[in-house]
Amino acid sequence: MDQAFADVEPCTFAPGECLVQEGEAVDGLLLISSGVVQAQWADLVDAQGPLLGPGSALGDISYLLGGVARASVIALESVDALRLSRQGLDTLMEGDPAQGQRLFRALAAINAQRLLLQTHAQMGDGVAGHGAASLMPEPLAAAVQRFKQCAAAVEVDLRRSSPDPVLRRDLMTAFHTLVRLTGSLFPPLSGETPAPDIAALQALRLELLPYLLLTRSAERMYRKPRGYAGDCLTIAWMYADEPGGAGELGILLDRCFLNQPAARAVA
Numbered sequence: 001m002d003q004a005f006a007d008v009e010p011c012t013f014a015p016g017e018c019l020v021q022e023g024e025a026v027d028g029l030l031l032i033s034s035g036v037v038q039a040q041w042a043d044l045v046d047a048q049g050p051l052l053g054p055g056s057a058l059g060d061i062s063y064l065l066g067g068v069a070r071a072s073v074i075a076l077e078s079v080d081a082l083r084l085s086r087q088g089l090d091t092l093m094e095g096d097p098a099q100g101q102r103l104f105r106a107l108a109a110i111n112a113q114r115l116l117l118q119t120h121a122q123m124g125d126g127v128a129g130h131g132a133a134s135l136m137p138e139p140l141a142a143a144v145q146r147f148k149q150c151a152a153a154v155e156v157d158l159r160r161s162s163p164d165p166v167l168r169r170d171l172m173t174a175f176h177t178l179v180r181l182t183g184s185l186f187p188p189l190s191g192e193t194p195a196p197d198i199a200a201l202q203a204l205r206l207e208l209l210p211y212l213l214l215t216r217s218a219e220r221m222y223r224k225p226r227g228y229a230g231d232c233l234t235i236a237w238m239y240a241d242e243p244g245g246a247g248e249l250g251i252l253l254d255r256c257f258l259n260q261p262a263a264r265a266v267a
Helices: 060-065 086-095 097-123 125-130 138-157 165-185 199-212 217-223 232-240 247-258 261-266
Strands: 009-013 018-020 029-034 037-040 072-075 079-084
Touching: 060 097, 086 097, 138 165, 138 199, 138 247, 165 247, 199 217, 217 232, 217 247, 232 261, 247 261
Parallel strands: none
Antiparallel strands: 009 079, 018 072, 029 079, 037 072
């Protein structure tokens, strides 16, 4: 990031502070590295806006479409972020078109994921049968729910002065159970051919992608910046056996991935 953006500006926001003001111009992007924020709209006073956490990009719609911010974003707790100026982004586009293309693809993926989540939320309980969880076998849906509950419990516990190690152990157990169950329900067709990308696996991806994007190693495996999952840097991280990611939850989730047999076999 330091090589791509010469003017990245780390910034901190206090609880209640406005990161983005609806109707005002936005200079570039804000990337949240820790903390939770909430989106708000002036004409939807009674509605609860979505919560956004580490890995979220703010100002992307204004950057892509131009004009002013379409929503306000308020910090619910202390927030750390990186500010990428429009000038720095434009310089990147002109100097490295390939990197600029990857940036646009990433922004497109963020907005596509946002659209999917909003669509499911708008469907409501009356048609919940069409939601992501209903497309998965019941044991898998239960395992996903258990994993998400454990992750939420750890996230709350991180705010305490004395973290509970039991909650972290529960999260790792829930993750391992989810991986084992997924492998047994959807085994690969052969050593090289993965299981078919059926609706249940697409639903599973929709549920777990926000967590995966918090990690370092697993996010790189998923993104494949060099065209394949096990590039030299990913393998080096496995050898080092040092998890990374966005915030403490991202690091803990990366540890869950590095503890899997495939990663242990590499290390």
